[in-house]
Amino acid sequence: MVFIGEFIVSTERSDKRLIGMKKYVINIFRECVKSVLPRNIIKNTLKFDSKTLYVKDTKFFVPKNIYVVGFGKAVLEMALEVEKVLNGTLKKAVVSVPFGTRRHINHSQVCIMEAAHNNIPDQHSVENTNCIINTIKSMEDDDILIVLISGGGSALLCSPTVPLSDKIITTKLLSSHSATIEQLNTVRKALSHVKGGKLINLVKKSTVISLILSDIVGDPLSAIASGPTIPNNDSHDLPIEIIKHFNLLDKIPSTVLNALEQNKPFNCLNVERVHNYVIGNNSVALQTGIEYTQKDYTSVLLTKSLQGKVALVSKFYSNLIIFVCHVYLDPKNINEALKNELILNISKVDKEIDIDMLTRKVIEASSNKSGLCILSGGEPTVKVQGIGLGGRNQELALRISVNIERHSAFLKQFDILFFSGGTDGIDGPTDACGAFAYPGLVDTARFQGLNPSQFIENNDSYGFYSLYNEGEDLFKIGHTGTNVMDLHVLIIKPN
Numbered sequence: 001m002v003f004i005g006e007f008i009v010s011t012e013r014s015d016k017r018l019i020g021m022k023k024y025v026i027n028i029f030r031e032c033v034k035s036v037l038p039r040n041i042i043k044n045t046l047k048f049d050s051k052t053l054y055v056k057d058t059k060f061f062v063p064k065n066i067y068v069v070g071f072g073k074a075v076l077e078m079a080l081e082v083e084k085v086l087n088g089t090l091k092k093a094v095v096s097v098p099f100g101t102r103r104h105i106n107h108s109q110v111c112i113m114e115a116a117h118n119n120i121p122d123q124h125s126v127e128n129t130n131c132i133i134n135t136i137k138s139m140e141d142d143d144i145l146i147v148l149i150s151g152g153g154s155a156l157l158c159s160p161t162v163p164l165s166d167k168i169i170t171t172k173l174l175s176s177h178s179a180t181i182e183q184l185n186t187v188r189k190a191l192s193h194v195k196g197g198k199l200i201n202l203v204k205k206s207t208v209i210s211l212i213l214s215d216i217v218g219d220p221l222s223a224i225a226s227g228p229t230i231p232n233n234d235s236h237d238l239p240i241e242i243i244k245h246f247n248l249l250d251k252i253p254s255t256v257l258n259a260l261e262q263n264k265p266f267n268c269l270n271v272e273r274v275h276n277y278v279i280g281n282n283s284v285a286l287q288t289g290i291e292y293t294q295k296d297y298t299s300v301l302l303t304k305s306l307q308g309k310v311a312l313v314s315k316f317y318s319n320l321i322i323f324v325c326h327v328y329l330d331p332k333n334i335n336e337a338l339k340n341e342l343i344l345n346i347s348k349v350d351k352e353i354d355i356d357m358l359t360r361k362v363i364e365a366s367s368n369k370s371g372l373c374i375l376s377g378g379e380p381t382v383k384v385q386g387i388g389l390g391g392r393n394q395e396l397a398l399r400i401s402v403n404i405e406r407h408s409a410f411l412k413q414f415d416i417l418f419f420s421g422g423t424d425g426i427d428g429p430t431d432a433c434g435a436f437a438y439p440g441l442v443d444t445a446r447f448q449g450l451n452p453s454q455f456i457e458n459n460d461s462y463g464f465y466s467l468y469n470e471g472e473d474l475f476k477i478g479h480t481g482t483n484v485m486d487l488h489v490l491i492i493k494p495n
């Protein structure tokens with residue numbers, strides 16, 4: 001970058017501070033992800049002692065063999081750790097994982113099957129599912145089945161009751177109409193031989209232990225990977241109601257409509273044999289972040305349930321930044337107009353955010369002259385309308401940068417950095433995990449001939465960040481092997 005006169009010095013200094021903050025933020029993110037790495041979680045959850053398997057505080061007697069099946073972005077690492085814990089007593093393990101996650105592993109009998117590019121089920125998903133079904137059917141009474149489940153599982157465990165291509169059309173239509181993951185998975189369950197608890201009935205008499213890594217806000221068991229081991233309580237007409245709600249009756253393939261119209265409740269047998277455990281989620285990751293940052297900052301765990309459109313979430317964050325800076329500078333005179341605007345924006349993205357708690361924390365930081373580190377989690381959505389490449393994390397960061405630009409003179413009194421990243425390491429169909437936002441980004445972008453608003457309009461946040469400062473603000477980490485939604489880190493400190 002070339003700047004002139006005075007500006008060179010101050011920019012270089014603030015660049016250095018910014019670089020330091022970016023490194024710190026990435027360390028926070030890495031620590032959070034580490035705490036939900038499948039290996040660490042399994043290690044803390046599962047113990048084995050000759051004929052006894054301990055899951056958290058529950059004991060299971062193991063009279064015969066233990067089998068493992070798994071599906072999801074994180075289950076390979078889960079399976080490998082289970083194999084280690086079982087210390088040579090694992091009979092068989094088969095897992096269905098996304099393309100690109102297989103690697104060579106010495107001395108392991110875990111059978112790794114790949115499928116589903118970009119989270120879309122394919123013929124490989126169906127074949128992998130058949131292999132999982134056959135493994136379960138080959139089990140004898142008194143064997144134990146451990147089912148490993150994580151986000152992305154819906155596309156990796158797929159046994160459709162309609163032609164696969166019709167099911168894909170249906171899920172794509174629902175996604176592009178901003179259906180929630182619960183709505184989407186309610187429809188998927190009604191079109192499947194294995195989702196919505198149906199996997200349970202394939203198991204003859206064995207005990208089933210499901211270890212679940214949650215990637216949905218609030219950990220709704222029957223929605224995570226479409227709940228193959230959880231009895232489905234959706235009413236039989238809910239799936240077709242969802243299709244009607246999105247006005248999709250005339251776009252959905254007739255095979256799917258017929259199946260949904262004839263949908264009947266499914267009766268899971270012997271549910272008392274099935275034990276479902278959520279062993280990791282977004283909260284665990286956020287709590288680790290709080291522990292990591294509290295020696296350096298006044299840390300705030302704002303929420304673990306941020307949802308809604310990225311455009312609204314970015315407005316919320318922009319208001320939040322302005323509000324926090326005002327309270328910090330003048331804690332005795334809370335600006336009610338700003339507070340009310342923030343409350344309005346909170347109501348659109350996450351009703352659980354406690355603005356009074358936040359205000360108290362900002363006042364505390366202001367009186368201690370410390371910086372604030374605000375951590376949140378959740379999973380906002382983007383309705384993709386442009387033809388660009390991006391992901392919800394990158395688009396969120398870019399939108400925040402644009403929104404705060406008009407306040408840049410006021411915000412100069414602070415060093416501010418926001419980061420949004422997917423804990424699975426992959427944001428949308430890109431190779432990036434997330435991106436940074438900060439005041440001044442838009443100005444610098446214009447100087448480099450880039451117009452951020454145009455990139456946003458085209459849903460091309462990846463295109464933007466790849467060009468901006470030669471990709472410096474894109475964070476790439478690759479598949480992390482875990483998946484507990486997104487993490488947001490916001491640092492605000494007086495300079």
Ligand SMILES: Nc1ncnc2c1ncn2[C@@H]1O[C@H](COP(=O)(O)OP(=O)(O)OP(=O)(O)O)[C@@H](O)[C@H]1O
Nearest residue numbers: 119151152215382384388389390391392395428459
């Ligand atoms: N060009 C784009 N710009 C912004 N967001 C995009 C773009 N293309 C896709 N997305 C978003 O990426 C998300 C899909 O990514 P992905 O398939 O990795 O889903 P996920 O929710 O991360 O996975 P999982 O359901 O397994 O947790 C959707 O929210 C979609 O709106």
Ligand SMILES: O=C(O)[C@H](O)CO
Nearest residue numbers: 151152153154224225
């Ligand atoms: O696989 C799925 O259905 C999603 O990742 C939600 O768990």
